[in-house]
Amino acid sequence: MSHVDFRTSPERYKHWRVSVDGPVATLTMDVDEQGGLRPGYELKLNSYDLGVDIELYDATQRLRLGHPDVKAVVITSGKDRIFCAGANIRMLAAASHPWKVNFCKFTNETRNGIEDATENSGQTYIAALNGTASGGGYELALACDRILLVDDRSSVVSLPELPLLGVLPGTGGLTRVTDKRRVRRDVADYFATRSEGVGGSKAVRWRLVDETVPRPRWEEVLSERARSAAHTATRLSGGAGVELTPLGKNRTGAEIGYAHVAALLDRDRGIAEITVSGPLADAPASMAEVRELGDSFWPLAVSRELDDLILDLRTNEPELGTWVLRTRGDCGRLLAYDELLLAQAGTDWLANEITLYLKRTLKRLDVTSRSLIALIEPGSCFAGSLLELALAADRSFMLAGVFEDLDTDAEPAAITVGGMNLGPLPMGNGLTRLQTRFFGDPEGLAEVEKRADEPLAATGAEELGLVTFAPDDIDWDDEVRIAVEERASFSPDALTGLEANYRFAGPETMETKIFGRLTAWQNWIFYRPNASGPDGALRAYGTGKRAEFDRKRV
């Protein structure tokens, strides 16, 4: 099967239309039934597969980076009487377990991104349900700030996964219904078992939607709500948008290369060796110069490349279970880019957007089901924004001294904590990676903060708790080799569970509950015969056969 490519652009969309009218953009979902990413299913009733969601993700990214004037985004349907029927069931029934889980993860990330745009970019999303929204269709609406449902006596919202398919709503529905929309838990329970859904005034009373609108007044009310949202949203100003040009990428079976990011795919050892390069030129002096550079501005370019690489490896290379993370470049030069963004992010929309994009890309790493090992070597560039890669890793090794065989005169590796590590790039749990690392140890964190902007050698970094181990040249090869080989010998499932728990010490948020509690239950349910076995509900759906359940409660 061919590799899934996450790169696309509006002129290639099969399933979405984008229109911009002053401060209001409209994303119209009009899924091409025959346009599935894989053969074997038809995308009826505006149901979606990964291909549909790749386009949605691309559209939301372009609205953020390319349209500074857009302050409200309406998501609606191009079909009559149906907004969206959710993830395509035949696709799910035929998909492998890893495919299902990875698909849900990506759709979750896109919906979290929609909430991030509403909250942090001044682009408020409005779900305009001009027809029934079921399952993942309603979950897409739940990610929006406001939900309008047409009142035509037939359109409803529903979460029919449990009664019809024997699985859970997989993209945050259960968490958002109670924690975001504040639907009472027993009402939420009833709602999730009622496959026929809820519409009209009851949907409003139960807080499932914000308002219902009679069809004759639909356009008028929707337009008013969008204008009002755009009026209220506080999007920073600052010049024209950035065009996201096609992302240059060279992919073979052994290697994936971009301008600043490269990955060697070592199938024998089950690892991907990823190297991220710092900027080659000095930082621009102003945001005006950044606008000149457009999407070749290093922080934006490297975010796009990393983003694409993470999605590619997750989807196409499930057997590469360990990602080894390296960087190379000039720390001082990199930190100057960080400084520019830090200085401007509070006032310039583009500086803000690029920082938020980097944040979301790093969050993808946190929820990636691969072991992450950072190797900090001479010539590396783990400073500020790129230091986050080491802080996201499950373990890090930093060479004390130099490789005597390679280059005795090399400068030993140093890492630098910068402003980017102290706030603007939080994880899903709402804490920075440093705060998570030093959870419950405020003194340890304070010590690190005191050393900000100071290049730290291996011994100092280890003492401060910033790296896991700092072996010297003599021990390096063995220690690193053992760590990597050992990882490949362990149960991949147990590693996924271990990492999913350890990476999120401390508080939980709606986002971590979606990726932790909800996703973990869903994975279990997906895998059980009651859902995916030959007589399971997911496979029985639409066949006329009734699912047969093992009735034992676990």
Next chain:
Amino acid sequence: MSHVDFRTSPERYKHWRVSVDGPVATLTMDVDEQGGLRPGYELKLNSYDLGVDIELYDATQRLRLGHPDVKAVVITSGKDRIFCAGANIRMLAAASHPWKVNFCKFTNETRNGIEDATENSGQTYIAALNGTASGGGYELALACDRILLVDDRSSVVSLPELPLLGVLPGTGGLTRVTDKRRVRRDVADYFATRSEGVGGSKAVRWRLVDETVPRPRWEEVLSERARSAAHTATRLSGGAGVELTPLGKNRTGAEIGYAHVAALLDRDRGIAEITVSGPLADAPASMAEVRELGDSFWPLAVSRELDDLILDLRTNEPELGTWVLRTRGDCGRLLAYDELLLAQAGTDWLANEITLYLKRTLKRLDVTSRSLIALIEPGSCFAGSLLELALAADRSFMLAGVFEDLDTDAEPAAITVGGMNLGPLPMGNGLTRLQTRFFGDPEGLAEVEKRADEPLAATGAEELGLVTFAPDDIDWDDEVRIAVEERASFSPDALTGLEANYRFAGPETMETKIFGRLTAWQNWIFYRPNASGPDGALRAYGTGKRAEFDRKRV
């Protein structure tokens, strides 16, 4: 196979010894290798099965209710050089999936109870690791307030589940290591892959234990730490302990009966119909009278009975997927018992203990993988502490009016919010069931609080959001029947996942992370062939064969 009986008492223990010396009690684990609950495995190296943990639970309960003078509890081993090897692996490898999950749930609850005793009862637990503590053995230590490890150059602590068995530590280890002991996440990662464990000064430096003690000084230091903990602990005073006499119980295949609690087991419909009766006599006037009553004091008796019933049904009746909860009795009389406990719990250790026991019993309901449906009918007694049963339910139905056919002159059902609903019985998420129900709706909660102590009829209760539905006599039978029958037709797995998500709206705590995030991942891992398949790690352990893994990361 015979039913598992959770009732035991010290003279019947096979695996534990209890000794009390003034303010210090010692629980000595000395597992009888041949004393497994089921045939087919030997409990070597102080490994445990459900039977061992049933005794530990019983011992901790008796220490709380029967020993007001005990302020520190030492858990140690009666074996040489081994504290505890964790859950028995052959038992786990042979166990069914539901058995494994249910076993882990119960052991988790006992360990949470140990933390509850330390935090709320002034009984501080100390883990005295006089030998190696592996896996569940170390997790038992993690539930204690302080961990002492003997320093003999061979004793270590370890979490070898991932490298040896391809599963996770199943009783809170991953959560407690980072969130309670504040081990840095990369160090915790390394620790959980190092099957040989960590001892000596490194174990202290990494915060895995609080101190190591040379063997010659072991007894002296342990005794000093126990005395010091007892000295610091603030256990309330107030007279002698209560003896927990054998719990009267009548169990057949169709019925389970106690003095105040009864369950009808309807196997055809897959439901257990549970009825809890309020007190038959008026409340005592003082705690002195309560002491006279001993374990027949209604709140204590009903907590014990409910506790035993929940454990029995969970373990022995996995196919009864829905529990229908009813109460009967006099609300005013019940509220007087509540009032006595509420007035005294701040100053009297026994009133405090009984309230805490009720709290823990209700928490068991919250994490029970059964649908809970409360039926509020004329003659019922859903007030104060028993109202919590309805608030714990996934849905509640309250009859508006009376059953015309049965008794036209009956008093219609009323529910009453009391002091017990407003604080002393929090869920695992740290919120009361009312706060959880009205999460994000402080106005709704305030309305309910205003109506405290007032009997509320069905319509008022429904309007306030205290019950899900309030059908009248005409609709009652159909609505209830559909709700119950529908539940039995859904995927049991999906229901478990749905309920586990909805029951815990809002914030998360270490406890909810253990039951949610960690347990859900573990269930998935347990079920996957990489652990439990014929070539999985759990089955391969000890055979000399190497586990074979599907290497795809999910």
